[in-house]
Amino acid sequence: METEIKKVVCSVCGTVSSHTVITKIQSGGVPELDLRPDGEHRNTMELWVMECPVCSYCNNSLEIPLDTRRRYLRSTEYTTLGGIETDNILVSRFIRKALVNLKNRNYAEAVKSYLYGAWVFDDLKNTASADECRIEAISILENSNLTDDDNMMLLKADLLRRTGQFDKVISEYGEKYFDQPFLLLASQYEVRLSRDGDSSAHKMSDIPGVEFTT
Numbered sequence: 001m002e003t004e005i006k007k008v009v010c011s012v013c014g015t016v017s018s019h020t021v022i023t024k025i026q027s028g029g030v031p032e033l034d035l036r037p038d039g040e041h042r043n044t045m046e047l048w049v050m051e052c053p054v055c056s057y058c059n060n061s062l063e064i065p066l067d068t069r070r071r072y073l074r075s076t077e078y079t080t081l082g083g084i085e086t087d088n089i090l091v092s093r094f095i096r097k098a099l100v101n102l103k104n105r106n107y108a109e110a111v112k113s114y115l116y117g118a119w120v121f122d123d124l125k126n127t128a129s130a131d132e133c134r135i136e137a138i139s140i141l142e143n144s145n146l147t148d149d150d151n152m153m154l155l156k157a158d159l160l161r162r163t164g165q166f167d168k169v170i171s172e173y174g175e176k177y178f179d180q181p182f183l184l185l186a187s188q189y190e191v192r193l194s195r196d197g198d199s200s201a202h203k204m205s206d207i208p209g210v211e212f213t214t
């Protein structure tokens with residue numbers, strides 16, 4: 001992996017701060033069903049979000065404008081992470097990035113941000129808090145048109161299963177057809193795991209009928 005230090009101007013308060021950004025990374029290994037990467041990429045999560053040291057704005061880049069008033073960054077919702085309790089700095093950044101992207105109506109990015117928060121909690125073996133993040137992501141998916149996209153629809157199956165909502169996976173995906181063969185196999189696998197009551201992480205290469213060459 002190659003990184004560089006980049007000076008970034010915060011679009012909210014104008015402060016210049018330095019951040020490490022990835023300039024080159026090798027993709028490798030097999031991702032999990034929710035697209036959590038393997039290989040070198042897996043352990044770089046702290047480089048996936050920036051926080052302004054002055055106004056505490058969080059986003060992929062601080063150069064992305066905030067589409068609401070600056071005072072939102074001092075609101076109870078923002079400072080208490082929408083009610084998810086944690087003292088982990090990386091999770092708090094991902095959740096604030098999610099909240100900002102909800103304000104910016106960038107719902108796909110908000111879903112991803114909650115998912116990344118869940119991955120950090122997964123690594124900390126904090127299942128209850130990981131569930132809270134996944135449930136927020138599900139809620140955004142169900143209250144937007146994101147699931148018109150088959151990949152997002154399939155991601156929702158994994159979020160439901162990982163939070164133990166097995167009956168919902170079986171009822172929503174048991175008869176669901178996807179045009180792309182890979183998505184159909186993955187969906188059927190989510191249903192099978194749900195019938196087994198399995199809420200653990202699985203790799204794409206575990207899907208029956210799917211072969212990965214890495």
Ligand SMILES: [Zn+2]
Nearest residue numbers: 010013052055
């Ligand atoms: Zn700022």
